Ligand SMILES: Nc1nc2c(ncn2[C@@H]2O[C@H](COP(=O)(O)OP(=O)(O)OP(=O)(O)O)[C@@H](O)[C@H]2O)c(=O)[nH]1
């Protein structure tokens with residue numbers, strides 16, 4: 164029996180099994196087994212099989228955003244509207260057959276927007292170009308799930324299931340669990356909070372099913388069994404995501420109002436150019452980019468070409484963003500702006516100083 168059939172069999176057994184306290188343990192084991200088979204499916208078996216490898220598109224700019232959706236929801240139309248790149252659009256499905264990159268210039272930052280082929284149900288099990296699409300999506304900093312506002316709401320769930328099956332966790336934080344393999348000493352399991360969604364017995368048997376007989380596990384959050392399996396598998400990707408409902412020109416105000424209510428959703432019409440600027444603003448916020456303007460001694464800061472970094476960046480990152488030998492030769496830096504203790508005056512800082520959006524930085528070398 165192939166892996167796909169085994170997966171199907173387990174899924175059927177899970178669907179047949181009623182969820183209650185008595186079956187919780189058995190379901191936990193099934194879930195662990197399922198996760199193992201899915202991981203196998205995603206590993207390339209031979210070099211030429213292509214499974215697990217994405218489209219070969221060079222990363223460029225300061226961040227990458229990937230467009231995922233069923234066919235004909237308007238992904239290529241969005242790329243063509245927001246960037247200078249034209250991607251073929253048409254009323255028939257699977258118009259786009261490869262990854263097409265475009266660039267959005269926004270507030271001095273360059274965001275790469277990747278148009279991708281539409282995916283179909285079952286994509287995670289190898290249907291269509293699904294696996295290639297999702298592997299490429301994993302290389303992005305933000306996912307835009309594009310949906311057709313005129314289609315049933317269920318399409319969103321179906322897409323989420325596909326992404327979940329390949330280990331992409333949307334808008335979720337990594338579970339707060341410390342897991343350490345050892346060579347001897349058995350299993351030490353501690354929980355600093357009360358576990359209400361799973362229990363010690365389930366966790367121990369899952370560890371056993373993974374042949375993990377020596378390890379330290381410290382659980383610091385009320386996790387589910389699935390979240391524990393994610394920690395064990397370790398290759399999960401936790402990614403921010405916006406749900407973009409397109410074609411709002413074709414729905415009623417009542418429907419629109421309902422779709423726009425969700426925290427992570429943005430409603431647009433590519434064809435009518437509605438709300439596209441707002442979508443870019445939201446992408447900017449989700450990406451959490453910071454712009455740092457550099458200033459040479461005695462000159463005005465360069466406001467046209469900032470160094471773009473992630474929230475949490477330090478002076479060291481700023482140095483590396485300018486030239487790779489700079490950090491090693493830093494004497495000190497002067498910083499003006501929100502991160503300066505003496506704002507509006509400059510503060511003298513070292514490599515570890517955290518910078519903030521729109522800071523101005525002068526670097527002094529040895
Ligand atoms: N009514 C309406 N139609 C739209 C809108 N945006 C795109 N379309 C139409 O939707 C159809 C599909 O658009 P595409 O951009 O090719 O969709 P896609 O998601 O790239 O499709 P595939 O590449 O086949 O997966 C085209 O006929 C577009 O004209 C919109 O905002 N409103």
Ligand SMILES: [K+]
Pocket residue numbers: 234235236252253254255256257258259
């Ligand atoms: K299309």
Ligand SMILES: [Mg+2]
Pocket residue numbers: 238239240250251252258259278279280281
């Ligand atoms: Mg397309």
